Amino acid sequence: MSDHQQRRTSPPSGHSGDALPPVEQHAQQYETVRNAHETELIEDYVELIGDLIRHRGEARAADIANRMAVSQATVSKMIRRLNELGLVTSKPYRSLFLTEEGQKMAETSRARHDIVLHFLRALGVDDSTARIDAEGMEHHVSDKTLTIMQRFTEQQIK
Amino acid sequence: MSDHQQRRTSPPSGHSGDALPPVEQHAQQYETVRNAHETELIEDYVELIGDLIRHRGEARAADIANRMAVSQATVSKMIRRLNELGLVTSKPYRSLFLTEEGQKMAETSRARHDIVLHFLRALGVDDSTARIDAEGMEHHVSDKTLTIMQRFTEQQIK
DNA sequence: GATAATTGTTAGCCAAGGCTAAACTGTTTG
DNA sequence: CAAACAGTTTAGCCTTGGCTAACAATTATC
Numbered sequence: 446m447s448d449h450q451q452r453r454t455s456p457p458s459g460h461s462g463d464a465l466p467p468v469e470q471h472a473q474q475y476e477t478v479r480n481a482h483e484t485e486l487i488e489d490y491v492e493l494i495g496d497l498i499r500h501r502g503e504a505r506a507a508d509i510a511n512r513m514a515v516s517q518a519t520v521s522k523m524i525r526r527l528n529e530l531g532l533v534t535s536k537p538y539r540s541l542f543l544t545e546e547g548q549k550m551a552e553t554s555r556a557r558h559d560i561v562l563h564f565l566r567a568l569g570v571d572d573s574t575a576r577i578d579a580e581g582m583e584h585h586v587s588d589k590t591l592t593i594m595q596r597f598t599e600q601q602i603k
Numbered sequence: 604m605s606d607h608q609q610r611r612t613s614p615p616s617g618h619s620g621d622a623l624p625p626v627e628q629h630a631q632q633y634e635t636v637r638n639a640h641e642t643e644l645i646e647d648y649v650e651l652i653g654d655l656i657r658h659r660g661e662a663r664a665a666d667i668a669n670r671m672a673v674s675q676a677t678v679s680k681m682i683r684r685l686n687e688l689g690l691v692t693s694k695p696y697r698s699l700f701l702t703e704e705g706q707k708m709a710e711t712s713r714a715r716h717d718i719v720l721h722f723l724r725a726l727g728v729d730d731s732t733a734r735i736d737a738e739g740m741e742h743h744v745s746d747k748t749l750t751i752m753q754r755f756t757e758q759q760i761k
Numbered sequence: 762g763a764t765a766a767t768t769g770t771t772a773g774c775c776a777a778g779g780c781t782a783a784a785c786t787g788t789t790t791g
Numbered sequence: 792c793a794a795a796c797a798g799t800t801t802a803g804c805c806t807t808g809g810c811t812a813a814c815a816a817t818t819a820t821c
Contacts, residue, residue, distance in 0.1 A: 463717070465658050465670075466734060472672035474738040475647070479809090481739055482640070486778075489633070500623050507798060512623075514630035519779060521800055526777090538786055538799060559621070565748065568755065574747050576624060580632040581639055581743025589732050590723065597726065637779090644808075665768055677809060679770055684807090696769060696816055 478585065485584040488554045489513075490523055491532055494541060495551025503540040557591060558583045564594035567601040636743065643742040646712045647671075648681055649690055652699060653709025661698040715749060716741045722752035725759040 465471065493512060497504035506524065510517045524541065527533045532547035543551055561583045565575035586594070623629065651670060655662035664682065668675045682699065685691045690705035701709055719741045723733035744752070 463720075465654055468669050470731065470734070471670045474735050475671045475673075477735050478647075478739045483777090489636075496623055505798080506800090511626050512629045513633045515633075515778090516780060517799065518781075518801080522778075525800095562621075568748075569751050570748050573628065574745050576628070577632050577635050578743060578745050578748050581636045582740050585736060585739025585743070587732050587736050590726075590728050590736050593727050641807090663768080664770095673808090674810060675769065676771080676811075680808080683770095 481584050486523075487527070487530070487532070488550060488584065489580075490527060491543065491547055491550045492554035492558065494527075494533065495543060495548065495555060498543065505540045554583070557586070560591055560595050560598070561586060563598045567598040639742050644681075645685070645688070645690070646708060646742065647738075648685060649701065649705055649708045650712035650716065652691065653701060653706065653713060656701065663698050712741070715744065718749055718753050718756070719744060721756045725756040 466474070490509070490513075493509060494504040497508055497512075501508075506517055506520045509515075510520045513520070524533065524535055527547070528535060531544055532550060533541045533543055535541045558579060562575055562579040565579055566572065570578065624632070648667070648671075651667060652662040655666055655670075659666075664675055664678045667673075668678045671678070682691065682693055685705070686693060689702055690708060691699045691701055693699045716737060720733055720737040723737055724730065728736065
């Protein structure tokens with residue numbers, strides 16, 4: 446427990462930066478990030494699968510591998526995991542489908558992704574930078590912030 | 604290679620969402636995110652160590668463990684890594700110091716963190732949400748976007 | 762100053778997400 | 792229709808970053 450207050454060698458002398466948040470809050474920040482990391486990749490795969498189905502009619506392992514810049518073996522393994530998680534259905538050597546739940550996740554992810562992407566563009570970020578940043582940021586933006594971003598984008602447009 | 608165009612089962616029928624980016628660009632997005640992940644944790648540790656030193660005069664493994672909500676064993680192991688990477692110096696059972704390079708990293712991370720945090724607040728996000736989101740987002744915001752965020756924040760203030 | 766409490770380290774485990782190489786399946790084509 | 796090729800899967804490896812349990816060192820306390 447201890448966050449031992451005693452004997453601080455030199456007091457803050459705050460030349461810049463905010464104070465440290467209280468331990469519990471600080472801990473929760475990191476925990477939230479760690480949790481996000483666990484679902485992040487899963488969501489990326491599901492989102493991409495959804496996009497591929499939407500845009501090309503099917504999702505094949507090879508395409509996923511190419512677009513993710515990852516080996517096919519990795520994709521194959523991941524698909525097994527998605528299967529176990531009940532997010533996709535797949536028969537060996539056949540192309541994939543999203544389950545009900547998978548579709549929901551894809552939908553949510555894509556919506557979030559779009560909000561962040563459009564927000565960044567509305568902010569004035571160039572397209573290719575916005576795409577890269579959005580890909581990384583999307584999993585770390587809370588619903589509250591998302592709402593604010595969306596409002597901002599709409600106001601910018603009209 | 605193939606991103607096989609032939610025989611798409613059903614054409615887009617784009618009811619929503621942008622088109623898929625070209626494969627190379629798409630791949631690069633994911634690669635950027637993966638790379639960010641590798642350095643992310645390292646940066647978080649270094650940043651926290653820097654903050655602890657700044658605010659309390661020293662960084663002890665127990666404090667790091669508490670603030671990260673992680674076991675002491677994990678911290679200990681991580682410190683060994685940071686050592687190997689030349690980011691901290693540490694003698695067993697003694698508190699840590701950042702190397703030149705570690706300080707630079709801490710500094711950069713903190714600056715980035717602050718920009719994102721202040722930006723979110725300027726956008727209208729409440730403090731505790733902003734803190735959580737900033738923690739996750741900071742590693743995925745490019746320098747370009749960072750600059751834009753900073754400008755935005757400044758304009759909001761005056 | 763001996764002992765208790767706190768802090769730090771080590772050993773050994775686990776899951777995730779990469780990889781390559783090799784085996785297998787399905788499809789195309791000579 | 793057999794062979795070649797493209798796509799998929801499996802096996803087995805590696806690194807990271809968690810964990811617990813056991814042990815070691817330091818610091819505090821009586």
